[in-house]
Amino acid sequence: MKLSKRIQEMQHSPIRKFYVYSNEAKKQGKKVYQLNIGQPDIKTPKAFMEAVRAYDEKVLAYAPSEGIPELIDAIRGYYARYGMNYDRGNVLITNGGSEALTFIMTAILDSGDEVIVPEPYYTNYTTFIGFSDGKVVPLTTKAEEGYHYAKKEAIEALITPRTRAMVFVNPGNPTGSVLTRDEMRMICDLAKKHDFFIIADEVYREFIYDNGEMTSFGQYEDVADRVIIVDSVSKRFSACGARIGSIVTKNEELYSNLLKLAQGRLCCPTIDQVGSVALYNLDPSYFNEIKAEYERRRNVVYDELCKIEGLVCEKPSGAFYITAKLPVENAEEFLIWMLTEFDDNGETVMFAPAEGFYGTPGLGRSEMRIAYVLNEKDMVRGVELIRLGLEAYNKR
Ligand SMILES: Cc1ncc(COP(=O)(O)O)c(C=O)c1O
Incomplete structure (x- = not known):
């Protein structure tokens, strides 16, 4: 066969x-x-297990496809603490950041469409993009240059009429490199000029050292319609087994189409969402x-x-x-x-x-x-x- x-x-x-x-x-x-x-x-913070133990419904039912409202609100509260304001209709709960990325690629790529990904990159991007028969276009970085990739000329040289998006794992896996605000600004300008999506994989957002400030592509309002944020409880709260992630976007057309995929897989695990509410409600300290x-x-x-x-x-x-x-x-x-x-x-x-x-x-x-x-x-x-x-x- x-x-x-x-x-x-x-x-x-x-x-x-x-x-x-x-x-x-x-x-x-x-x-x-x-x-x-x-x-x-x-x-994993105790609050997760405590919330799960306290769950006392008679039927373990399907959750809404977009996620339970308590979790969506907890995530909105988390972003609001960083000055990023989202409506309920901007947040979609997914089975980890992995499903978020699969959904995003399915929603934006036709066969042969291109996504620029700085390399070395988190290897599963090959799979996420491969699901949609898209093409990874690597933006090569070097150990000698600290794996920094935000160079305008180098990025522009890779842009073609088939470029649909660029991926930014920030802070980076596998390199640990972090974009500066100026670099992010330059990338936002490029995205506008060449009309592509910014896939902001920020699952390591809090882990920035040397008193560096947390920044998110979600803080750039002028590109809000083309920024797609991927998040997850896996690394942030050391809860990899919970399989809870999210997509955040202010692009209503994109959200509405992503919802089709979410409806197709019915829902994310109800119990894991209940535990994750407690995670996102933790004190930022x-x-x-x-x-x-x-x-x-x-x-x-x-x-x-x-x-x-x-x-x-x-x-x-x-x-x-x-x-x-x-x-x-x-x-x-x-x-x-x-x-x-x-x-x-x-x-x-x-x-x-x-x-x-x-x-x-x-x-x-x-x-x-x-x-x-x-x-x-x-x-x-x-x-x-x-x-x-x-x-x-x-x-x-
Ligand atoms: C950069 C990056 N994005 C996404 C993921 C997906 O993680 P999860 O599906 O557990 O949220 C990982 C996991 O290692 C990762 O390193």
Whole structure:
């Protein structure tokens, strides 16, 4: 039986294949520091579970397709604290940021339409855009330039009559880079000039360091009709398993069409929405401690990385990832060697080779991404293991 060309052209997670090696290492009794995935270890706020436990309806019914009004209002309240004002009809609840992105691509792309995505990028964009048979147009960035991508000429060079949108993961996954206000202004002007949507994936919005200010594309009123904000409780509240995200847009035509997709999948889990109301109603001071924790981790990881001779990396300003160029030709081969051949006192480490985060073939081969989702001590040890591994690897 025949499967679609579209599905066959999609890729499996580029990280998945390394689990075979890490599982084998664990079977042999090695401790593997898992720095490869964005699953935070921060505790989910108790308020989530308390709200779920207190839920006492006789029937666990479908929720409204657009989301329960209590959650929509809690999200509106959250944005209002940042000076962003939305009506109920601007917020659509989705099954995580992932469904939000799938819906958005379905709503704006015809087959062959193009979306400019700065690379390296969150790999699932290939899948989200692939669902609609759209085309990822990568905007290449470099480790040597701190993976900054907001260069007007470079962006304009990629714009064609088929450009429908540009994606901004801000703060960035996998690079941790953050846009400045001036850069955002320039991007808004480009979007107006060339008539494309700004897909603002801001699921890491709060995680900005060095006293940097939170900014959102939602704060630029003159482009309100072309900004589509993607949000999620996954990283913000360390609630990845809740599968609650949202799309926020002031473009009524877009919202109305997105609603067709939401109606088609009936609703998001009622219980998870109930728990998420409590998350969005948390006092904003909740983020202070979490942010301070991630910032400490970023600092120790960066300091530890700087001890590695020949490594190229700029200190990232946000999210909880660092991408760096390693002094090896092929980071994938190095990782497999780390998992199969190397250990220091029975310990080794897993990171994500960055080649899979690039759309341009051949790029990123010597780069890796690490997620600082473990406590400080473990992060330091994890990076130390990379350093010790590199010393041994390059001596072979
Ligand atoms: C940049 C970015 N966008 C969206 C998502 C989707 O997350 P979720 O579906 O859990 O909300 C992730 C998850 O890692 C991400 O890193």
